[in-house]
Amino acid sequence: MATVLPIDVFLQKMSTLPVVDVRTPAEFIRGHMPNAVNLSLFSDEERAVVGTLYHQQGKQAAVLQGLAFVSPHMKILTEEALALESSEIGLYCWRGGMRSQSMAWLFETVDLKCFVCDGGYKAFRNHALAQFEKPLLLRVIAGPTGSAKTAILHELAALGEQIIDLEDLAYHRGSAFGALGQKPQSTTEDFENRLYEIVSRLDPTRPVWVEDESMMIGKNQIPLAFFRQMHRSTAYYMLSSLSDRIDFLMKEYACFPKEDLIASIQLLERRLGRNHCQEAVKACEEEDCRTAISIVLQYYDKAYAKALIEKPYPEVINIMTMPDLYSTALYLKSLVVK
Known part of the structure; x- marks a missing residue:
């Protein structure tokens, strides 16, 4: 029996x-x-x-x-x-x-x-x-699009830090371009279950690094209790020059077919405005991805700044990113009292 x-x-x-x-x-x-x-x-x-x-x-x-x-x-x-x-x-x-x-x-x-x-x-x-209600020592890596937040997160993991990569769990990078190179998103329910699996293995007495996100990552929603915990935590804001950010995004996205990039840009037409959208599409068609990215960043930078005002963190520490991501991660690790 x-x-x-x-x-x-x-x-x-x-x-x-x-x-x-x-x-x-x-x-x-x-x-x-x-x-x-x-x-x-x-x-x-x-x-x-x-x-x-x-x-x-x-x-x-x-x-x-x-x-x-x-x-x-x-x-x-x-x-x-x-x-x-x-x-x-x-x-x-x-x-x-x-x-x-x-x-x-x-x-x-x-x-x-x-x-x-x-x-x-x-x-x-x-x-x-119910596990998402339990307190974690979350530390949030914040910063505008292209400031290498996810890459820094994984450098922290390589240094032995606990991380949660929400975008990896959601199969989406959290922008209009977020589905490029990813497998199809599953349901929010499945996303929550896989997040639970990660959370259940964490040591709650040690810091846990997570990337700043909107509540929706593509079509997956972060559990409300976890999202609220994120916004009760200290945020470390990555300061990176516009040129460096464009360089980083070129490495991340310029490898994709221009038809896919154009389709992603067109998803932003209402937010970019018709003229800016057409300019970005034209730049893509001419294989000038750098110009296209700089146009798109105008929208994302404004949207991110607005989001930080609407969902403020109790403490924000500005971090000047270093030439290599390992050094940035090492510095972040040194700031956290364990």
Whole structure:
């Protein structure tokens, strides 16, 4: 018989065991526990049918139809569970109910020890979102577009500092050009789950560096509790010359096809104004990316300055960036009292 574990114990146990999400593929794609694999009891269409039967004809009719759907796949599901190469596995469904219990029964017929999450994925979501309320010693790297904030963040990581790269988790660099070179964004729910995975591994007694962001990174939203923590923290504002910033952005973006760059610029037409947008597009067409970037920065610099006024930090420390990012990161590390 499967062992039912509360969410905190389940997650601790699953740190060394495979965890199986038995929900439908659509549910899994929307969001799932970190490192889970999807072995669906039902397809999306089958679950819809079973759910409709449950509401219209009751539990017995739904269970019978569910058995009819699952029976042809029982051998394949069992083989996939055995392929995880572990004698113990964890399982969850939406609320830790019939789907996970049914799969646990099936897997235990081949001597797999199963642990079921009490409350299922719903319990995990409540647990994950609650973690963002817990205080962290956040330190925010701020600065205008092109001031190498993300690169400095990773230099800090190389120096042994704790970091959270929100843009990496969101698969987006946080601007109209943010999707270039990135894989498609997932849901905000999935973004939150992956952020939870990072946060859960942090040492709360040590500083955690994060880059200043808007609440929305592309189409992913930073959890409100975490966002508020960011703006109760000290910000380190990177001071970098316009020329250096353009040089940095040239390295970051000039490698992309001009058609992609033009499409990104056109997303800014309403904010840039039609004339400036046309000038930037023309510069791109003529492969003068430097001019295009300088035009676009006029908008981003104004927008960033306005954002800092609207969401002020309690303390802002100006940092003159150094010729190499390593030295800048080393200096930032020296400023933080641990």
